[in-house]
Amino acid sequence: MASKLLHLHICDQLRDLKAVSHESLVIGAIENAFKRMDEQIEREQMTRLVAGGCCALAVVYLLGKVYVANAGDSRAIIIRNGEIIPMSREFTPETExxxxxxxxxxxxxxxxxxxxxxxxxxxxxxxxxxxxxxxxxxxxxxxxxxxxxxxxxxxxxxxxxxxxxxxxxxxxxxxxxxxxxxxxxxxxxxxxxxLSCVPEVRVYDLTQYEHCPDDVLVLGTDGLWDVTNDREVADVVTEVLMGYEPNDPCRYTMAAYELVVRSRGVLKERGWRLANDKLGSGDDISVFVIPLGGPGNYT
Amino acid sequence: MASKLLHLHICDQLRDLKAVSHESLVIGAIENAFKRMDEQIEREQMTRLVAGGCCALAVVYLLGKVYVANAGDSRAIIIRNGEIIPMSREFTPETExxxxxxxxxxxxxxxxxxxxxxxxxxxxxxxxxxxxxxxxxxxxxxxxxxxxxxxxxxxxxxxxxxxxxxxxxxxxxxxxxxxxxxxxxxxxxxxxxxLSCVPEVRVYDLTQYEHCPDDVLVLGTDGLWDVTNDREVADVVTEVLMGYEPNDPCRYTMAAYELVVRSRGVLKERGWRLANDKLGSGDDISVFVIPLGGPGNYT
Structure with missing residues (x-):
């Protein structure tokens, strides 16, 4: 009798989790975190009289999965074995x-x-x-x-x-x-x-693929993507990484540095110019290059 | 001077068509046709006191392109060289x-x-x-x-x-x-x-591929898809078509007929039963099988 009752109680508790995967719980938590953040900014804007807003791109690594949450016009891509995997999309008047x-x-x-x-x-x-x-x-x-x-x-x-x-x-x-x-x-x-403060969250399962030290997640603000496309970013990253030992941790920092410098350009008489003499990016250029496989994964 | 003015006038007229492709004009026309149809039903429901509603799946062939417009739970697929190409998606509380x-x-x-x-x-x-x-x-x-x-x-x-x-x-x-x-x-x-009366319109360019007489567009109501999946439908169609000469026009009617009969099943003591003894479809089963390549295209 008690075992049957216990069974019923367990079923009762599990009903809450109907069709709700572990992944959707993480996604829901991230979505709500963005909402809480936006509410906090609202409160602080009122008390501290600070104006303005920004896009937000966040990465959460949990139980073998990478969650990329994007609200705005930043962009994340994974470069894996030279292949580009988009991990976000931009939110603009046209896409929305x-x-x-x-x-x-x-x-x-x-x-x-x-x-x-x-x-x-x-x-x-x-x-x-x-x-x-x-x-x-x-x-x-x-x-x-x-x-x-x-x-x-x-x-x-x-x-x-x-x-x-x-x-x-x-x-x-x-x-x-x-x-x-x-x-x-x-x-x-x-x-x-x-305006919506809710991000789109994309999930990448790290366990589905054996990553080498050249496989990376690149996060960049619009200043990067305005003047450098996905393919160019992947090529620069690959080029820089090749110049360092696979177990040298500073190779990722240098790749990010190189991406920023190339998108900013060089100060000439007629302003900041790229290598092709086009205008450099006038926007904020922030870049992260995050390795997906440690040196131990190197094969 | 006149040529410059003419140029300006032409630009002025063309501005209307900014980024508006021929395809989007056809899609817009179909979308609005569905809205007009829904308004007409509303008027006639009031005067004739008829109740009820239905899903709608329409196909328009224009200038080498097939436009499949779907509002509801019918489904359209193209079977091309045995491969299945979805031409619609269902609109349900879950998908919407x-x-x-x-x-x-x-x-x-x-x-x-x-x-x-x-x-x-x-x-x-x-x-x-x-x-x-x-x-x-x-x-x-x-x-x-x-x-x-x-x-x-x-x-x-x-x-x-x-x-x-x-x-x-x-x-x-x-x-x-x-x-x-x-x-x-x-x-x-x-x-x-x-409820929305606006269809999703998918476009298939017939000129991009040389179609043989076995390549078809299949339209079916929920009664078909409730008991027969895409792969089974494709197999039945291929099987029936093989039994007829490629230039025999009745082969497509027979394929549609066979799909209806198989989804309805046979009347046994315990109701209509499919070949696998499961219950036949209790819903309306309407099927069209439309050839994409005439016998002249047969290679």
Whole structure:
């Protein structure tokens, strides 16, 4: 009898864990940590009157797995045997268009009578009222025609292309921490409701592959990726690592250093220039190169 | 001068088409056609007092491309040289969890004080108030712990697993047409705001590959896929097609017929039974088998 009751009690306790893997618990914990961090920044911004915000990229290593959590426009890649494995994606007005438009559609008051949640390929002029124009709504992937109404003359919630895409003509990164006080220029419209502090967490199982000392995880801010693509980063890392003994720990620091220096460029008469004479990165360049296999793993 | 002005006029006209490919125009047109269809059903449901709704799977062939538009739990696959290419995905409370929770979170009035937008692994009992429980919010992929509050005792917006997952304990398919009058049993809470009539449109370029007469697009309702998986469908199709000359047009009809018959099963004493003695599909079984290469393409 007691054993049956115990069985029932165990089942009862385990019900909580229905379909919830160990991995999802770690992911949930990281997601909530980002939320707590954002709340803490909000409290401290009020008391200490500090403004601003930033993207956040965090790595957690737990029980053989690497969890890469990204909110913003930093990027993480794994370089394994020369192959590139993306470990994050950027969050911009373009990649998050549907989430942003859906919010603007459901909560039009957040658009402050200045913006429309609809997307148009260009600004519409008043004289075009009643004409047909291509548009894209929150639930659409394609473009279709609509007749222009008064409301469509407002500025689009999402406007601009590529690096110039902006939410409410203000911000080009749609996830991150802080920025609680950010408003549209010369208005009382808050940007924060459209920003998410929740990261996307990707998981990499270190036990699935035997890593050699040249296999690394590279974390970089937008300053790196603006001027150096994944392939170039992988090539620089491989090149630098080759110049050092596999068991020399400073080889990873030197690879990160080299990536920063190459993306910054050299100060010439016409500003900081890269090796190809293009402008160096004007943004913050922070880089981490983290080995995935110790020297003991070297085969 | 005139040529420069003309150039400006041409640029002006082309601005509308910024980044808008021919493909996105077709996709947008199909998406809007589904919306118009849903509006028409709403009008006719009111005047003719017809209730109900359905999923919708449509195929458009235009300028060498096949557009497969799916809203609901039907499925389309291409069988090419024995290989299976998925051309749709199902829309269920589980696959659309975040969209549904986000809506419930932003518009709590749609939950009618009966449901909570949070997901819990099981129903919570009143005596558990104040205890810790796993939950998942609209912006989370992982699970985390929270202290149970009064509001968490409400029924979860999304509940159940797999084929038994339901939105507001009512519907297991989250996209489709109609159902404008559907309400939660014994309540005044409408389901329709949570249903989307917008299809996902996938594009297949017929010109990228030389198709033989055995390459087909298979469209089927849930009655087919509930009891027959992609691989089995592909095997049945290949088997039937082999029994006919490549230029015999009735071979495709026979393949569809065979798929329906096998998924329905045979009437025995204990109901309709499949070849493996499992229960046949109790749902509607409609199947189309559409050749992608004519007999002229046969090599």
């Amino acid at each position: 268009r549907q989430r942003l438009q859906f919010l603007g559609f459901l909560r039009p008051e957040l658009l402050g009578n200045e913006f429309t949640h609809l997307e148009f390929p260009r600004r519409i002029q008043h004289k075009e009222l009643g004409k047909k124009m291509l548009y894209r709504d929150q639930n659409m992937h394609g473009w279709a025609y609509k007749r222009i109404e008064e409301d469509d003359l407002k500025f689009p919630l999402i406007y601009g292309e590529g690096k110039k895409a902006r939410v409410m003509a203000t911000i080009g990164v749609t996830r991150g921490l802080g920025d609680h006080d950010l408003k549209v220029y010369n208005s009382n419209i808050h940007i924060k409701p459209f | 969890r975040q969209r549904l929770q986000f809506l419930g979170f932003l518009r709590p009035e749609l939950l009618g004080n009966e449901f909570t937008h949070l997901e819990f692994p099981r129903r919570i009992q009143h005596k558990e108030l104040g205890k810790k429980m796993l939950y998942r919010d609209q912006n989370m992929h992982g699970w985390a712990y929270k202290r149970i509050e009064e509001d968490d005792l409400k029924f979860p917006l999304i509940y159940g697993e797999g084929k038994k997952a339901r939105v507001m304990a009512t519907i297991g398919v989250t996209r489709g047409l109609g159902d404008h009058d559907l309400k939660v049993y014994n309540s005044n809470i409408h389901i329709k705001p949570f």
